[in-house]
Amino acid sequence: xSNDAEAAVEVIQSRGASxxxxxxxxxxxxxxxMAEAIVNPVAIxxxxxxxxPKLSISGHDGRLVLGKMEDTNVAVMQGRxxxxxxxxxxxxxxxxxxLAMLGAHTVILTASAGSVKHDFFPGxxxxxxxxxxxxxxxxLIGVASDGGFVSLTEAYDPRLNKRxxxxxIRAGVTLHxxxxxxxxxxxxxxxxxxxxxxxxxxxxxxxxxxxxxxIARRLGVRVAAVTLLTNFxxxxxxxxxxxxxxxxxxxxxxxxxxxxxxxxxRTKEEAWGAQQTT
Numbered sequence: 252x253s254n255d256a257e258a259a260v261e262v263i264q265s266r267g268a269s270x271x272x273x274x275x276x277x278x279x280x281x282x283x284x285m286a287e288a289i290v291n292p293v294a295i296x297x298x299x300x301x302x303x304p305k306l307s308i309s310g311h312d313g314r315l316v317l318g319k320m321e322d323t324n325v326a327v328m329q330g331r332x333x334x335x336x337x338x339x340x341x342x343x344x345x346x347x348x349x350l351a352m353l354g355a356h357t358v359i360l361t362a363s364a365g366s367v368k369h370d371f372f373p374g375x376x377x378x379x380x381x382x383x384x385x386x387x388x389x390x391l392i393g394v395a396s397d398g399g400f401v402s403l404t405e406a407y408d409p410r411l412n413k414r415x416x417x418x419x420i421r422a423g424v425t426l427h428x429x430x431x432x433x434x435x436x437x438x439x440x441x442x443x444x445x446x447x448x449x450x451x452x453x454x455x456x457x458x459x460x461x462x463x464x465x466i467a468r469r470l471g472v473r474v475a476a477v478t479l480l481t482n483f484x485x486x487x488x489x490x491x492x493x494x495x496x497x498x499x500x501x502x503x504x505x506x507x508x509x510x511x512x513x514x515x516x517r518t519k520e521e522a523w524g525a526q527q528t529t
Contacts, residue, residue, distance in 0.1 A: 253302065253344070253345060253348055254301075255301040255302025255345045255348075255349075256301075256302055256345055256348035256349045256351075256352055257352070258301040258302070259300045259301050259302055259303065259345065259346075259349040260349055260352045260353060262295065262299060262300055262301070263293075263295060263300070263315070263317065263349075263353065266293050266295060267293055268293040268317040268318075270324045271324060271353065271354030272317065272324050272325065272326045272350065272353040272354045272355040273323050273324045273325065273354070273355065273356065273357065274323055274324075274325050274326075274355065274356075274357045274358075274359065274516065275325065275326040275327070275328070275350040275353075275355040275357070275358045275359070276325065276326070276327045276328065276358075276359050276360075276361065276512065277328045277331055277343075277346075277358065277359070277360045277361065277463065278327060278328060278329055278330065278331075278361050279330075279331065279360075279361050279362035279363050279459060279478075279479070279501065284505065284509075285327060285505070285508070285509045285512065286314070286316040286327040286329055288320050288509070288513060289316055289317075289318040289319065289320050289325065289327065290318055290319045290320065291318050291319065292316050292317065292318040293316070293317045293318060294314050294315070294316045294317075295314065295315050295316075295317075296313060296314050297313045297314065297315065297330075298313070300315060300346075300349070301345070302344075302345025302346065302348070302349065303315070303345060303346050303349075304330075304331065304332030304336075304342055304343070304346070305332075306330050306332065306336075312329035312330055313329065313330050314329045314330075315327070315328055315329070315346075316329060320513065320516060321513055321516035321517050322516075323516045324354075325516070326350055326353060326355060328346060328350075331343055331346075331459060331463070333436060333437075333458055333459055334386075334388065334435055334436070334458070334462065335435055335436040335437040335458060336437075340388045340389060340390040340392075340462045341390040341462070341466070342462075343390075343462060343463050343466060344390060344466050347463060347466050347467055347470060347472070348470065350472070351467075351470045351471070351472050355472060356472065356473060357408075357411060357472070357473045357474075357475075358463075358467050358472050358473070358474050358475075359411075359474075359475050359476070359477065359512065359515070360459075360460050360463055360464070360474065360475070360476040360477075361476070361477050361478070361479065361508060361512075362457050362459045362460050362476070362478050362479070363457065363478065363479050363480075363481045363497050363498075363500070363501045364377065364431065364455040364456060364457035364478035364479070364480055364481070365439075365440070365445075365455060365456045365457065365480070365481065365482050365483065365484040365485075365490065365492055366454070366455055366480045366482070366483050366484065366487075366488075367445055367448050367449045367453055367454060367455060367456060367483070367484045367487055368427075368429065368449075368454045368455070369488065371427050371429065371454060371455065371480055372480070373480050373481055373482050373483065373500060373504075374480065374481075374500065374503070374504045375425060375427060375479075375480045375504075376424060376425065376426050376427065376477055376478070376479060376480070376504075376507060376508060376511065377426070377427040377428065377429050377431075377454065377455050377477070377478045377480055378412060378415055378416070378426050378427065378428045378429075378475070378476075378477055379407055379429070379430070379431045379455075379460065379475075379476035379477070379478060380407055380412065380428050380429065380430060381406070381407060381430045381431075382406070382407075382430065382431045382432065382433060382460070382461050382464065383430060383431070383432040383433070383448075383451060383452070383453055384433055384461050385432050385433055385434055385448075386433060386434065386435050388435070388462070389462075389465060390462045390465050390466050391465060391466075391469060394469075398469065399469075401465065401468050401469045402468070403464075403465070403468060406464050406465075406468055406474065407464070407474060407475055407476060408473040408474055408475055410473070410520060411473055411474070411475035412428075412475055414515060414518050414520050415475055415477065415511070415515055417518050418511055418514035418515040418517070418518040419511065419514075421514035421517060421518065422507070422510040422511040422513075422514040423510065424507040424508075424510060424511050426477075426511065427454070427480075429453075429454025429455055430452055430453050430454050430455075431453065431454070431455050431456070431457060431460060431461070431476070431478060432448045432451070432453035432455070432456045432457075433456075433457065433458070433459075433460065433461035433462075434456055434457070434458055435458065436458035437458070439485055439492045439493075440456055440484060440485050441485060441486075442484075442485045442486025442487070443486075444485075445484035445485050445486055445487050445490070446486075446487075448484070449487070455478055455480060456484055457478060460476050460478075464476065477508065477511065477512075479500075479501050479504045479505065479508055480504075481496065481497045481500035481501050481504070482496055482497060482500060
């Protein structure tokens with residue numbers, strides 16, 4: 252682990268957040284108010300945590316909030332760093348290392364995304380089952396020795412996905428499933444790129460998640476990801492996305508996502524023995 256992560260853990264524990272974290276959430280644009288449900292929260296600005304990002308995008312509060320939610324010790328990141336802000340696909344390495352050192356064995360990533368599927372309407376939720384790294388960028392480039400050769404066969408943990416799908420009934424929401432394609436941003440995709448994404452099997456497009464999944468898997472942390480569909484992709488179903496549209500639509504659709512994530516915490520994980528047999 253890096254020196255920054257160790258220093259960040261010391262800061263967090265000095266603020267009274269000493270209980271091991273069970274589940275961590277990384278919240279995307281307009282989704283930060285989920286932290287309001289945390290009991291006895293300890294909130295620390297990223298600016299006070301070594302290795303955490305300096306955020307420049309509206310819709311990201313830039314705080315780490317720790318406490319209990321649904322009787323579970325959680326950590327909530329209100330905002331993330333994106334590749335397009337600094338040109339560094341490793342920008343979220345420090346925060347994820349810190350969460351792992353705090354004990355988080357599970358990370359749930361959330362983000363806004365553009366739909367490229369006819370029946371995945373804006374306002375809906377999509378469980379990410381796999382991704383396409385269109386950029387070719389990788390946060391593990393340059394990692395010493397063999398540490399970069401990380402398997403992504405089940406990058407999106409099947410047990411967590413199963414648990415999220417079971418939580419849908421409690422939450423009273425609809426949860427699509429699909430493949431997410433990562434674009435670098437910050438400009439939105441062109442209509443031609445959206446056509447390409449659809450042809451390559453994507454169901455949604457966005458500017459985050461993928462580097463975090465790769466880093467988390469290297470750390471041995473289990474990952475699931477849920478996107479809030481805020482718009483149709485450019486030129487598809489009349490789509491003409493903008494950041495203000497994405498931010499506003501995310502804020503409106505966040506209620507359903509919050510219900511799903513809280514229901515996830517209340518839903519116990521079933522035995523997975525059947526998946527281990529051959």
